Amino acid sequence: MRDTKDWTWVLRRPCPECGLDTSSFERHEVPALLRDNAASWQRVLKRADVRVRPDDETWSPLEYACHVRDACRIFRDRLALMLTAPAPEFPNWDQDKTAVEDRYSEQDPERVAAALADAAAALADDFAAVSGPAWERTGSRSDGSHFTVETFARYFIHDPVHHLHDVRG
Numbered sequence: 001m002r003d004t005k006d007w008t009w010v011l012r013r014p015c016p017e018c019g020l021d022t023s024s025f026e027r028h029e030v031p032a033l034l035r036d037n038a039a040s041w042q043r044v045l046k047r048a049d050v051r052v053r054p055d056d057e058t059w060s061p062l063e064y065a066c067h068v069r070d071a072c073r074i075f076r077d078r079l080a081l082m083l084t085a086p087a088p089e090f091p092n093w094d095q096d097k098t099a100v101e102d103r104y105s106e107q108d109p110e111r112v113a114a115a116l117a118d119a120a121a122a123l124a125d126d127f128a129a130v131s132g133p134a135w136e137r138t139g140s141r142s143d144g145s146h147f148t149v150e151t152f153a154r155y156f157i158h159d160p161v162h163h164l165h166d167v168r169g
Contacts, residue, residue: 010158011151018165022154027135030153031124034072037160038120041065044169045113051105059099061167065112066104067095068160072119075156079126082139082149092142120160127153 014021025033044050044061053060059067074093081088098104135150147155 018162020158020161027150030157031128033157034120034124038117040169041116042113045109050109063104064163064167069116069119072123076123082137087138089140
């Protein structure tokens, strides 16, 4: 996993690995980007190599898809907090621990595909409903990183796009 402590670079320049430039699109385009990304994951989850790890340190396409599904769910909860509470602090989410405890590598790719599509659609709908000054509402991670809804959306969309690149989706 990438270092998430200095996340602001993703707002300023294209990712050197996946190429996504989060400053190259309007914030209202995030829902469409998320829907397109979720559609690509549907194809990945039908591949014969869905459970194959390229090496011991890298997740399989299935494990990455589970992570993207769960990230959509977590970020949806965090977005709701940002839109309803004054400057909330998000509970910590240990992504690697979740992958082990939830046995990502053993999950059914068909079920993951359906759940990822549902989670992405729900989050896309929630981002699409944001308007006006709500884009400037704030929230923070437990590590002290601060977001507005807009920077949160841009930071988020990099994750599923980058992971799709990781699995050559």
